[in-house]
Amino acid sequence: MGKHITPAEAAAMIPDGAVVSVSSSSGLGCPDLMLKAIGERFAATGHPSEITTLHPIAAGDMSGIKGVDHIARKGLLKRILAGSYPSGPSTSEPPLIWQMITANEIPAYNIPSGILFDMHREAAAKRPGVITKIGLETFVDPERQGCAMNALAAETPVVKRVSFENEDWLYFPAIVPQVAIIRATTADEHGNLTYEHEGATLGGLDQALAARNNGGIVIAQVKRITKQGALKPHDVRVPGMLVDYVIVDPDQKQTTLTDYDPAISGEIFRPLESFSVPDFNIQKVIARRVAQELQAGSCVNLGFGISANVPRILLEEGLHGAVTWVIEQGAVGGVPLLDFAFGCASNADAYMPSPYQFTYFQGGGFDASLLSFLEIGRDGSVNVSRLSFRPHVTAGAGGFVDITARARKIVFSGMFNAGARLSIVNGKLVIEREGKLKKLVEAVEHVTFSGSRAIAQGQDITYVTERCVLKLTRQGLVLTEIAPGVDLQTQVLDQSEFPLIVSPDLKLMDAALFGEARIGLSLPTKAPRVLEGAHV
Incomplete structure (x- = not known):
C-alpha cells in the first residue's frame, strides 16, 4: 500500500x-x-522543532496513554492550544506538559473545545476566523485571561473582543494546520477510514479538511488495514482523498484503560442489569437530588464528576430512557460510562461528530446540563478550570464554556466545602468535621461560567450540594433547601465567604435522598416544543 508507512517515516514528514x-x-x-x-x-x-499543536479536546492521560507528554519537550514544542490537558492527582508528579506550562517554557492556551473545532472549519473554508459570543465574561474573554494559561501566552493573544452590529463579540483568528494527525479503526488501501471500534468519531474529518484544503498532509493511525473496496461507503467517516499516510498500531487502546469493549463502539448492547448503580454514600445523595431537577423527554448534557452518576440513578429508579444523554465527544443516548471511560456511552442511539455536537450545545438546542464546580462566587460564577495551588489536578475547561454559554438550565453539583468529614446517620447528614477549604468564595479564581451573564440571559441555574440547594437570582444566591440534620447558621451560612439569602420558603431536602432504599423518583414530562403562532 502506497499510503502505508512506518511511524518513524510518518514522523519524518513533519x-x-x-x-x-x-x-x-x-x-x-x-x-x-x-x-x-x-x-x-x-x-x-532534534526534529521536528518549534511546532505548534492544536488539541480540540485533549491528548492522553495519566493512566497509560501518554499522548501529548510524548512531545512535551523543550525545543520540540513552540506553542500549544488545547481544550483541556492531561490531569493527575495532587500526590503525583505533574504531567510533563503541565511542567512546561507552569515553568512558562511555552505559551499555552485553554480554548473551549467547540471554538477550537470551529477554528478548524473556518481554516478549511479559508475564512478569517470565528466570531462568537461563547466565552464572553469568562476566562476566555480578553478582558480577563483571554485563554492564556501562563505569562508567555498572555504576551501573544489568540482572541480579541470586537464590536459587530453594535454588539460585543469574541474573535478567534483561524489557525491553519500543516499536519493533521487523526485516528480510526480501519483503513483500506486507498486510505478510506472507518471507526467501527471507536467510542466516538470526534473531529477527525474537520481536522483533515483544514490541513488538506491548505496544502497540508493528513496522517491517520489505525488498528488494521484492509483491501480497497472492502469498506461500505456509508461506514467511511473520512474519505481516502483526504488521507496522505497511514500508520498501523494493532495495540491501540479503545480508550483509557480499555483495550476493546464492543459495547462502547455500539457493536453490541449490554443488558441494563449489567450496569452498576452507585453505592449509597454522600455523592449518591447529591446525584439523587440533581436527578430531581430533570424532566422526562429532555435532552441533557452530562459532565464529569458527581453528575456523571445521575444516569445510574435513573437506571436504579426504573427510569432509563426517560432522558436522552448527550456528551461532548459525540454519544447520544444510552448509558454514559464512568471514571476513565467517561466520554463514552454504551447502548448509544447515535454518535454525532464532536464538532456538530458542539454546534448543538453552543446554540442551546438541548434542555439542560449537569456539571460540577470547584468554586462558586458571590455572583454565581463557577470555576472548574484553574486552581493555582494545584494547577495540574484540573484539566482545563474542555467543552464546559461552549455548553454553559446558552444552556437554558444548568445544575451544578459538588461538595459544599473541601475536605469535610461527613456521614449519614438515621436519615440525617452528620458533619463530623468541617473542611479546610471553603468553596463558596467572594470571587472565583478562574471564571469558567459567568453568573452575571447567566442572569442577563435568563438562564435557570441551580447548585446542589450535600447540605443545601441554592438558586441564582438577581438578588444573589438564595438558599432554598437544607439537608436534615444540618444547622443553618454554623454549617451553611458560616461556611460561605459571602452572605447567602435564606428563602422565606426554605424547606428540608427530601428525606428519601438520605436513605439506602430507592427514592421513588418521578419526573414531570417536558412540554412539547411548539412554534410561536402555531395552531395545535
Whole structure:
C-alpha cells in the first residue's frame, strides 16, 4: 500500500515550525503511537522543532496513554492550544506538559473545545476566523485571561473582543494546520477510514479538511488495514482523498484503560442489569437530588464528576430512557460510562461528530446540563478550570464554556466545602468535621461560567450540594433547601465567604435522598416544543 508507512517515516514528514492538529479526547481516539514516534524522532535528531499543536479536546492521560507528554519537550514544542490537558492527582508528579506550562517554557492556551473545532472549519473554508459570543465574561474573554494559561501566552493573544452590529463579540483568528494527525479503526488501501471500534468519531474529518484544503498532509493511525473496496461507503467517516499516510498500531487502546469493549463502539448492547448503580454514600445523595431537577423527554448534557452518576440513578429508579444523554465527544443516548471511560456511552442511539455536537450545545438546542464546580462566587460564577495551588489536578475547561454559554438550565453539583468529614446517620447528614477549604468564595479564581451573564440571559441555574440547594437570582444566591440534620447558621451560612439569602420558603431536602432504599423518583414530562403562532 502506497499510503502505508512506518511511524518513524510518518514522523519524518513533519517539518520544523509546523502547526499540527491532533484528534483525541484523553485516551479516546488518541493516536498515541504516532505522537510517540514524533517524540522519539526529536530525541534522536532534534526534529521536528518549534511546532505548534492544536488539541480540540485533549491528548492522553495519566493512566497509560501518554499522548501529548510524548512531545512535551523543550525545543520540540513552540506553542500549544488545547481544550483541556492531561490531569493527575495532587500526590503525583505533574504531567510533563503541565511542567512546561507552569515553568512558562511555552505559551499555552485553554480554548473551549467547540471554538477550537470551529477554528478548524473556518481554516478549511479559508475564512478569517470565528466570531462568537461563547466565552464572553469568562476566562476566555480578553478582558480577563483571554485563554492564556501562563505569562508567555498572555504576551501573544489568540482572541480579541470586537464590536459587530453594535454588539460585543469574541474573535478567534483561524489557525491553519500543516499536519493533521487523526485516528480510526480501519483503513483500506486507498486510505478510506472507518471507526467501527471507536467510542466516538470526534473531529477527525474537520481536522483533515483544514490541513488538506491548505496544502497540508493528513496522517491517520489505525488498528488494521484492509483491501480497497472492502469498506461500505456509508461506514467511511473520512474519505481516502483526504488521507496522505497511514500508520498501523494493532495495540491501540479503545480508550483509557480499555483495550476493546464492543459495547462502547455500539457493536453490541449490554443488558441494563449489567450496569452498576452507585453505592449509597454522600455523592449518591447529591446525584439523587440533581436527578430531581430533570424532566422526562429532555435532552441533557452530562459532565464529569458527581453528575456523571445521575444516569445510574435513573437506571436504579426504573427510569432509563426517560432522558436522552448527550456528551461532548459525540454519544447520544444510552448509558454514559464512568471514571476513565467517561466520554463514552454504551447502548448509544447515535454518535454525532464532536464538532456538530458542539454546534448543538453552543446554540442551546438541548434542555439542560449537569456539571460540577470547584468554586462558586458571590455572583454565581463557577470555576472548574484553574486552581493555582494545584494547577495540574484540573484539566482545563474542555467543552464546559461552549455548553454553559446558552444552556437554558444548568445544575451544578459538588461538595459544599473541601475536605469535610461527613456521614449519614438515621436519615440525617452528620458533619463530623468541617473542611479546610471553603468553596463558596467572594470571587472565583478562574471564571469558567459567568453568573452575571447567566442572569442577563435568563438562564435557570441551580447548585446542589450535600447540605443545601441554592438558586441564582438577581438578588444573589438564595438558599432554598437544607439537608436534615444540618444547622443553618454554623454549617451553611458560616461556611460561605459571602452572605447567602435564606428563602422565606426554605424547606428540608427530601428525606428519601438520605436513605439506602430507592427514592421513588418521578419526573414531570417536558412540554412539547411548539412554534410561536402555531395552531395545535
